Structure formats: structure tokens, C-alpha cells
Amino acid sequence: MGIVLQLLFSGLAIGSIYALVALGFVLIYRATNVVNFAQGDFAMLGAFAMVVTVVDLGLPYGLGIVIALLGMLVFGALFNLGVYYPLRNRSFLPVIISTIGASILLENGVLAAYGPHPKNLKGMFSIKGFDIGPVFLDSQYLLILAVTAVMVWLEYLFFERTLLGKKMQATSQDKEMASLLGIPIALMIMLTFVNSAMLGGLAGILVAPVIFVSVGMGSNIALKAFAASIIGGFGDVRGAIGGGFTLGIVETFGAAYISVPYKDAFGFLVLFVFLLFRPQGIFGERIAEKA
Amino acid sequence: MSNGMAAAAPVAQSATFRAAMAGVAYAGLAAVTVAVAVYTPFSAYVLNLLMQASTYSIAVLGLTIVLGYTGQISLAKAAFFGLGAYAVALGTTVLGLGFWLSLAVGVLGSSVVGTILGLTTLRLGGHYLAMVTISFQTIVSLVLTNWIAVTKGPDGVTSIPRPDMFAGSGPYLGLCVVTLFAVAWYVWFLRRTRLGRAMQATRDNELAAGVTGVDTYRVKVAAFTLSACLGSLGGALFAGGFSYISPDQFSFSESVVFLTMALLGGSRSPAGSVFGTTLLILLPEWLRFLKSVYLAVYGAAVILIMVFMPDGIWGYVILLRRKLFTPRQLAVGAIPPLPLVHERVLNGDGQPILKVEKLSKHFGGLKAVDEVDLEVKQNSVHALIGPNGSGKTTALNVLSGIYRPTAGKVAFEGIDITRLKPHRRAGCGMGRTFQNIRLFANMSVLDNVIVGAERPGNRVSGGAAGLRMRALSALDFVGLAPRAEEAVGSLSYGHQRLVEVARALAGNPKLLLLDEPGAGLNHVEKADLVQLLKRLRGHGLTVLIIDHDMNLVEQVADRITVLNFGRHIADGAPADVLRNPDVVSAYLGTPR
Numbered sequence: 001m002g003i004v005l006q007l008l009f010s011g012l013a014i015g016s017i018y019a020l021v022a023l024g025f026v027l028i029y030r031a032t033n034v035v036n037f038a039q040g041d042f043a044m045l046g047a048f049a050m051v052v053t054v055v056d057l058g059l060p061y062g063l064g065i066v067i068a069l070l071g072m073l074v075f076g077a078l079f080n081l082g083v084y085y086p087l088r089n090r091s092f093l094p095v096i097i098s099t100i101g102a103s104i105l106l107e108n109g110v111l112a113a114y115g116p117h118p119k120n121l122k123g124m125f126s127i128k129g130f131d132i133g134p135v136f137l138d139s140q141y142l143l144i145l146a147v148t149a150v151m152v153w154l155e156y157l158f159f160e161r162t163l164l165g166k167k168m169q170a171t172s173q174d175k176e177m178a179s180l181l182g183i184p185i186a187l188m189i190m191l192t193f194v195n196s197a198m199l200g201g202l203a204g205i206l207v208a209p210v211i212f213v214s215v216g217m218g219s220n221i222a223l224k225a226f227a228a229s230i231i232g233g234f235g236d237v238r239g240a241i242g243g244g245f246t247l248g249i250v251e252t253f254g255a256a257y258i259s260v261p262y263k264d265a266f267g268f269l270v271l272f273v274f275l276l277f278r279p280q281g282i283f284g285e286r287i288a289e290k291a
Numbered sequence: 292m293s294n295g296m297a298a299a300a301p302v303a304q305s306a307t308f309r310a311a312m313a314g315v316a317y318a319g320l321a322a323v324t325v326a327v328a329v330y331t332p333f334s335a336y337v338l339n340l341l342m343q344a345s346t347y348s349i350a351v352l353g354l355t356i357v358l359g360y361t362g363q364i365s366l367a368k369a370a371f372f373g374l375g376a377y378a379v380a381l382g383t384t385v386l387g388l389g390f391w392l393s394l395a396v397g398v399l400g401s402s403v404v405g406t407i408l409g410l411t412t413l414r415l416g417g418h419y420l421a422m423v424t425i426s427f428q429t430i431v432s433l434v435l436t437n438w439i440a441v442t443k444g445p446d447g448v449t450s451i452p453r454p455d456m457f458a459g460s461g462p463y464l465g466l467c468v469v470t471l472f473a474v475a476w477y478v479w480f481l482r483r484t485r486l487g488r489a490m491q492a493t494r495d496n497e498l499a500a501g502v503t504g505v506d507t508y509r510v511k512v513a514a515f516t517l518s519a520c521l522g523s524l525g526g527a528l529f530a531g532g533f534s535y536i537s538p539d540q541f542s543f544s545e546s547v548v549f550l551t552m553a554l555l556g557g558s559r560s561p562a563g564s565v566f567g568t569t570l571l572i573l574l575p576e577w578l579r580f581l582k583s584v585y586l587a588v589y590g591a592a593v594i595l596i597m598v599f600m601p602d603g604i605w606g607y608v609i610l611l612r613r614k615l616f617t618p619r620q621l622a623v624g625a626i627p628p629l630p631l632v633h634e635r636v637l638n639g640d641g642q643p644i645l646k647v648e649k650l651s652k653h654f655g656g657l658k659a660v661d662e663v664d665l666e667v668k669q670n671s672v673h674a675l676i677g678p679n680g681s682g683k684t685t686a687l688n689v690l691s692g693i694y695r696p697t698a699g700k701v702a703f704e705g706i707d708i709t710r711l712k713p714h715r716r717a718g719c720g721m722g723r724t725f726q727n728i729r730l731f732a733n734m735s736v737l738d739n740v741i742v743g744a745e746r747p748g749n750r751v752s753g754g755a756a757g758l759r760m761r762a763l764s765a766l767d768f769v770g771l772a773p774r775a776e777e778a779v780g781s782l783s784y785g786h787q788r789l790v791e792v793a794r795a796l797a798g799n800p801k802l803l804l805l806d807e808p809g810a811g812l813n814h815v816e817k818a819d820l821v822q823l824l825k826r827l828r829g830h831g832l833t834v835l836i837i838d839h840d841m842n843l844v845e846q847v848a849d850r851i852t853v854l855n856f857g858r859h860i861a862d863g864a865p866a867d868v869l870r871n872p873d874v875v876s877a878y879l880g881t882p883r
Binding site: 035086087094103219230 | 362364411414419421422423425426430431433436437514543547550551554584586587589591592593594597598601613750
């Protein structure tokens with residue numbers, strides 16, 4: 001029982017990271033109909049920003065986080081301008097390729113600057129964690145869970161309770177109509193990219209102390225997050241979060257009870273099963289193309 | 292037109308002659324290249340580059356089929372390349388099967404895997420496919436690395452033998468080059484076949500392809516299978532060429548490299564794919580001075596190419612050529628008249644060809660179509676009219692199989708077709724056009740119409756030439772034969788609509804469904820359309836037309852059914868129906 005609870009705790013924590021990145025995926029997908037293959041690199045950049053500020057420059061941890069998030073804000077806007085905006089009127093394929101190009105550019109740019117060796121970033125807290133009964137609660141994992149819960153709540157408030165959030169929702173649902181109502185849709189889409197970049201960056205900042213910070217960390221997280229968003233129901237915000245947690249738990253239990261080397265495969269097997277039997281995911285609805 | 296026959300013959304002859312000359316030139320080029328490959332004493336370094344370029348090109352040509360022709364994204368190219376390579380590596384070194392048998396097993400096995408992967412996932416489109424192929428790629432990579440007992444794990448497989456005849460580096464490179472030339476020719480040829488056209492139609496407009504009679508799912512699975520086959524063939528030759536392979540050569544990032552090669556060169560053209568592959572293999576050698584930032588530069592280049600050359604370098608070359616040289620005007624010659632009437636129809640005695648009973652389509656709580664009855668008699672023009680939002684287009688979409696009805700029954704020539712897919716209905720003899728034009732945007736006018744002529748169940752004699760003639764007849768019927776070779780996108784809106792009609796007519800339909808053919812046309816175009824519809828009626832073609840333009844409908848229809856709020860409110864001859872008080876109030880409101 002203790003082991004099960006322990007695994008559940010770690011699974012939820014790792015699932016939170018997938019959920020945050022998946023949320024970024026889905027927000028961009030809803031606004032632009034495009035899957036951003038560089039989403040995981042947002043997390044990688046967030047983590048490297050922490051390495052630069054906290055390890056290299058020796059700034060306080062909190063200040064490092066603020067700078068990293070501001071950096072992601074600017075980066076999100078630039079990404080929108082450079083990678084999406086010039087192709088906004090094309091079909092999804094060129095845009096997907098463009099984001100793949102961006103991913104290659106980012107990973108190898110960072111590789112050229114920092115080299116292939118993984119960097120180590122310590123956690124925010126000096127206490128490693130504490131025991132409650134048979135379960136050891138790692139402090140960084142607790143932080144990940146808490147921050148994810150708060151972020152999901154904040155995003156909910158933003159989209160449901162603020163005018164800007166509603167304008168962004170309107171842009172996702174019907175660009176033409178939103179534009180006719182005087183909503184500057186190009187700006188709304190840019191804000192969506194900014195929001196996604198910051199969510200991805202935050203995921204990277206949170207996960208950095210748990211794994212090593214490396215150039216390749218982003219693509220691994222992105223694949224999982226994408227799988228999570230399909231499992232949850234593609235294009236659905238609840239689906240991204242639910243799918244993230246599902247995937248985190250499946251992976252953790254699979255690694256513990258079946259095989260460690262194939263840990264990364266379990267998520268994809270679950271994905272295959274979903275694609276075969278319930279392609280619309282847990283929360284999604286089947287949509288047909290309109291003639 | 293009868294004296295045109297004599298003029299047509301030399302045109303056809305010179306086209307055949309040109310094709311033959313091109314074939315000879317291609318074979319000559321292949322022979323020279325192979326001779327150079329076999330007899331030039333290349334350094335080991337150059338030899339490796341050439342070996343890599345030729346085997347990679349074979350795999351990338353698989354992407355030309357799946358991505359360029361069919362428009363489906365595959366990010367598992369390296370996995371299939373790896374399956375082929377490991378089949379040869381393990382087959383020769385562990386199982387002692389010999390090179391050729393191992394190669395055959397690898398290519399066949401990968402094709403089967405590709406088919407299964409396609410069958411299970413190709414019902415899902417775009418992004419899902421990207422994801423599934425990535426998942427497959429990831430799982431293959433994990434297995435190659437971790438299943439050490441079988442794959443020898445991360446260390447890879449060493450001393451892979453070559454067949455005795457090709458043991459030397461020169462002859463082996465020759466083998467790779469010959470294979471490349473053969474594969475490139477096949478891929479080039481494929482585009483001109485029925486399957487190739489079906490692939491392009493699926494890429495350009497899946498919905499319209501289905502309604503035109505293309506089984507889009509099967510076409511996509513075929514493309515996926517062919518692509519897996521070529522991927523593993525390239526990989527199998529690669530293993531023999533380098534005699535050492537390891538799992539990291541077949542990782543996800545390699546799949547991305549393959550994709551980039553195809554897109555950079557121009558994924559729609561075999562020549563472009565080979566060009567892109569060679570360029571991306573040579574580029575790192577040329578950019579050695581940039582070494583550490585090379586891949587970053589390369590990522591930026593991918594974005595720039597997508598922004599400025601969406602069809603790749605080769606596509607850009609074609610575009611330039613089109614700008615510099617005006618295309619040859621098509622010498623049409625004699626065009627036989629379009630056979631429109633079926634024997635059965637001629638003997639028809641006004642029996643209903645289409646019978647709709649209590650058809651309903653609900654979207655959640657909205658009853659877009661609600662218990663509608665409809666009978667279309669043979670040799671008649673039947674109009675389905677109603678104000679905006681009355682459910683006309685929904686009804687048509689249910690009839691052509693795009694939507695599944697909520698309830699009710701549709702019978703065509705007495706056969707229940709309620710559950711049939713769009714392409715099966717096309718096979719029964721149902722043709723249709725769309726209100727918002729759905730042509731195959733990247734194909735020529737003629738190819739658009741040939742896809743229509745290739746409708747299953749439509750018998751056209753005379754092979755490729757016969758099909759071409761049938762398509763030209765259909766174009767001639769709508770007055771567009773001289774523009775057959777033009778890109779369909781260069782036509783005016785009104786002409787594009789006529790191409791849609793020609794596409795449906797080329798399939799010699801028993802029933803033609805026209806979805807608001809008058810929408811967006813100006814007065815002159817509308818008058819021409821009325822003439823065209825009258826000619827169709829004169830030929831005895833059975834037509835179900837949907838419109839809300841009373842003037843147009845009144846001129847062409849034998850019978851009218853009126854819908855309002857998804858319900859059937861009137862039915863009968865035009866004069867009676869248009870005077871019916873319910874119809875008047877539906878259109879004009881109730882008088883106070």
C-alpha cells in the first residue's frame with residue numbers, strides 16, 4: 001500500500017509537468033489549429049534560463065524564476081512573429097514543419113552555447129522532503145503539484161472571468177467573427193503564444209531540479225505532453241490536464257512493476273490503445289468536417 | 292469536328308515520341324551515372340557520402356509518395372529505414388540467410404508493418420498521424436536499443452556482408468545507384484497512374500475525393516505501405532554499404548532529417564527529393580567551418596524555406612520556369628461527344644431513381660433535417676429549395692454520404708445506400724458538386740476531371756488515352772476544353788464551378804447532385820449555367836439541384852420539393868409549388 005501511494009505521488013508530480021506543457025499545446029492548437037512541435041523546447045529554455053541566472057550568475061532563486069519567466073514572455077512573442085505569423089494563412093503542414101525547424105534551431109543553438117553535458121540545478125528548498133506514514137514527500141515534487149494546481153486555477157479564472165481571456169476564447173472559436181467585433185486577433189494569438197511559452201517555461205523551471213538540464217529534455221517532455229493531450233482529448237483543456245496525470249501515473253507504475261528501460265514506451269502504448277478505441281480521448285467529442 | 296481526327300493523330304504521335312525520347316535520355320543518364328559510380332576510384336570518404344546519398348534518397352522517395360503526393364505526414368521514416376537495415380544486418384550475420392533473402396524479408400516485413408500501422412491510424416488525420424508515427428518511431432528506437440539479446444543493443448551490428456557480385460565498393464555503389472534510378476522512375480510514373488491521381492486528389496481535398504469515388508482510406512494505406520517499402524529498401528542497402536549499423540542512426544531526429552530532405556528539395560517531385568537529400572548530406576561537409584552552429588543554421592533554414600519556398604527548391608524552380616516560359620497551348624484535336632445517358636435511363640419510365648424516406652439529421656438538439664421524404668424520378672430535373680438554413684445542404688450531405696443520418700432511409704435504384712461511404716455511393720453512380728467549390732487545387736484542370744472519369748463503375752475504353760478523351764469530352768461539354776492543361780487555381784470562380792460540373796459529368800453519373808450551382812455567379816455566368824442545365828436535361832440526365840434562386844429553379848426544374856426548418860412543406864410541379872401559400876409565406880413571411 002505504501003509503495004502504491006508513493007508511486008501515485010511521483011506519478012502525479014511528473015504528470016503535472018506533462019499537464020503544464022500539454023496545456024500550452026492545447027491553447028496554441030485552439031487558437032491557431034497548429035500543433036507546436038517546439039513546445040517542449042519552451043520547457044528546455046525555461047530550465048536553461050534557471051541555469052544561467054542561478055548557477056552561472058549566482059542570483060537568488062526567486063529572482064532567477066522571475067527573470068526566466070520574463071524571458072519566456074519575450075520569447076513567446078518572438079516565436080509567434082518568427083515561426084507562426086509569416087505562415088498564418090497556410091495549411092497546417094508548413095506550420096508544423098516550421099515549428100520543427102524552430103525546435104532544431106533552439107536545441108542546437110543551446111547546444112552550441114552550452115555543449116552536450118547536462119547541467120545540474122538544485123531545488124528551491126534546502127529540506128529534501130519529509131515522511132508521512134510510509135510515504136516520502138519530496139519537497140520539489142510537492143512544489144510541482146502545488147504550482148500546477150495554482151496555475152490551472154489561475155488560467156481558469158483568466159479565461160472565464162476576465163475580458164481579455166474571453167476575447168482570446170472568442171479568437172479561438174471564430175477568428176472572422178472575433179475580428180468583425182473589433183478584437184485584434186493577431187494580438188490575441190500572440191498573447192496565446194506568450195501564455196504557452198510561459199507555461200512551458202514554468203514546467204521546465206519546476207522539473208529542472210528533478211532531472212538533469214539538457215538540450216534534449218524538451219523533446220522528450222513534448223512527446224509525452226502531446227501524447228497526454230491526445231489521451232485526454234485533443235483540443236480540450238480538461239483533457240490536457242487529465243491526460244497529463246494519466247500518463248504520469250501509467251509511466252511511473254509501468255517502470256516500477258514492468259520494466260525500467262521501456263518506461264518511455266508505456267505512454268505511447270496507452271496512446272496507441274486510445275487512438276484505436278477512443279481517438280477522441282477521455283473528454284473529447286468526435287467532430288466531422290463540414291461540407 | 293469530324294475533320295479534326297487527322298490533326299489529332301500527329302499530336303498524339305509527337306507526345307508519344309517525346310515520352311520515348313525522355314525515356315531514352317533517362318536510361319542514358321542512369322547508365323552513365325552507374326558507369327561513373329562503378330569505375331571512378333573514389334576516396335573512401337567520397338564513397339561514403341555517395342553511398343549515404345543514394346540510399347537515403349531511396350527512403351526519401353517514400354516520403355515523396357506519402358507526404359508529397361498524398362499529403363500525409365510521417366515522422367517514422369527512420370524507423371522503417373532501420374527495420375530494413377536491421378533485417379539485412381541480423382539476417383546475414385546472425386541467421387545466415389544471405390544478403391538478398393534478408394533484404395527481401397526486411398522489405399516485405401516493413402511493408403506489412405507499414406500497412407498495419409496505416410490501417411489502424413489513417414482514419415485519423417493530420418496531427419494524430421504525426422503523433423502516431425512519432426510513437427511508432429520512439430517504440431522502434433527503444434526496442435533496438437534495449438532488446439540486447441536480439442538487436443545487440445546500443446553497440447550495433449558489425450561486419451555486415453555484401454553479396455559476392457557487389458563485394459567491391461564501386462559495384463555496390465553502382466547497385467545503389469541503379470536502384471535509386473529505378474525507384475525514382477517508379478515514383479515519377481506513379482503520379483501519372485490512377486493510384487497517383489487518387490493520392491493527389493486525397494491530398495488536395497479529401498472530402499471531394501471521396502465524393503468523386505476515391506476510397507481515400509485505402510489510398511492512404513497504399514501510400515503508407517509503399518513509403519514503408521521504400522524506406523526499408525533504402526535502409527537495407529545502407530546496411531550493406533556501411534557494414535556497421537547502430538540504433539542511434541535510426542532515431543526520431545533522423546526521421547526529422549528525412550522529412551526535411553523531402554521538404555527542402557520539394558516533396559512533390561522525385562527529382563526534388565533526390566536533390567534535397569543530396570544537398571543535406573553535402574551541406575554539413577561544406578559548412579564544416581560552422582560546425583558547432585551548423586544544426587542551428589539548418590533549423591533556421593528550414594523555417595526560412597517554409598516561409599519563402601513552401602514547395603521546396605524544386606517547386607521554386609518549376610514556378611520560375613512557369614513564369615519565364617508560357618505553357619504550350621493544348622492542341623485538342625477532335626473531341627467525341629460526352630456519353631451521358633445510360634441504357635437503363637433511356638428505357639426508364641419515370642421510375643424513382645432516388646427514394647428518401649423519413650430522413651432526419653440532428654445536430655444535438657438542432658433538427659437540421661427532420662423526417663423528409665423525397666423521390667427523384669429518372670430523366671427529371673428535381674429541385675430541392677428552401678430559404679437559408681432550411682436544411683438543404685445538410686440533406687445533400689446526408690444523401691452523398693458525408694453525414695450519417697440520425698434516422699430514415701435512402702434508396703438508390705432500389706438499393707439501400709443509407710450506410711454507404713461517399714466513394715461507394717459514387718460507385719453506384721452518384722455524382723455531386725459543392726456550394727463552396729472543392730477542386731483538387733494543385734492538379735491541372737484535366738487531371739481534376741480525369742479523377743472524375745475514374746469513378747469506380749464508370750466504364751471507359753481505351754486505357755489512359757480513353758480516360759483523357761473522356762475528360763476532354765466533359766470539359767468540352769462545359770466549354771473549357773482549351774484550358775485543360777492549365778492549373779485549376781488560375782481559372783475564374785465561375786470556370787472553377789464548371790470544372791466541378793465537368794468532373795462529375797466525366798464519371799457518367801446516373802444522378803447528379805448540384806449544391807447551389809448558382810452561388811456566387813454573376814448574371815452572365817448564371818444565364819450560361821441555366822443553358823448548361825437545360826442541355827443536361829435535354830440529354831435526359833437525372834439531376835437533383837439545390838438552390839434558393841427561384842428564377843433559376845423555375846427555368847430548369849421539372850419538379851420542386853420545398854424545405855423549411857428541416858421539414859418538407861410542399862412538393863409538385865414548379866408552377867403549383869411556387870403559388871402554394873405555405874411556400875410563399877416561408878419565403879416572404881406571412882401577410883398580416
